[in-house]
């Protein structure tokens with residue numbers, strides 16, 4: 191996971207009180223609205239009428255498309271994939287970090303569906319270390335188990351487990367998750383050996399840089415995912431209110 195940075199959007203008070211309602215179930219809060227058509231394929235680029243508010247989102251999804259292609263290739267060559275119904279990486283929201291820019295697609299969607307303020311209020315009531323608010327561990331007919339906003343997930347959710355960091359000697363080191371390592375002892379060592387033999391692997395720093403360069407002001411700093419979503423919802427809301435006021 192990428193290291194956290196200082197808050198560029200601060201100094202507003204943290205939206206997450208440390209006395210958040212720990213233990214309260216927060217999953218499934220942002221399932222797509224019933225009649226809203228989410229993209230059919232998991233990797234299909236979503237369409238938002240409001241996306242023109244933030245130039246750069248098309249480029250963001252171009253980077254995601256490139257990454258998704260590289261990851262599909264890497265998974266096939268390495269012979270690895272996520273364990274079925276494993277939600278471990280999504281459960282540790284404190285370590286799942288995203289920039290505000292990366293959370294804009296989901297925020298725009300929530301504003302378009304008229305659910306942004308409700309989700310923001312719910313985010314304010316949960317503890318920062320609770321699982322990502324998009325993770326649904328209690329499936330219903332309307333909301334399947336897992337990530338409810340998969341096509342709109344941020345960069346780290348695409349990278350983690352199937353990409354490499356770079357060590358102090360400049361060598362790529364694959365970041366295989368703990369559950370996969372426990373089931374396949376030595377898998378990271380074997381993949382790292384292949385990488386040294388010129389085995390292509392997506393590099394986390396490269397993709398982070400590409401995303402940050404699209405929108406440096408909002409794309410550089412990383413926050414725990416639930417906080418990044420709150421900030422992105424707030425920013426989109428400010429923009430909408432400003433545009434409405436101008437139109438009055």
Ligand code: SF4
Nearest residue numbers: 280322324325337347
């Ligand atoms: S956005 Fe989706 S994939 Fe990413 S941590 Fe949340 S539930 Fe998991």
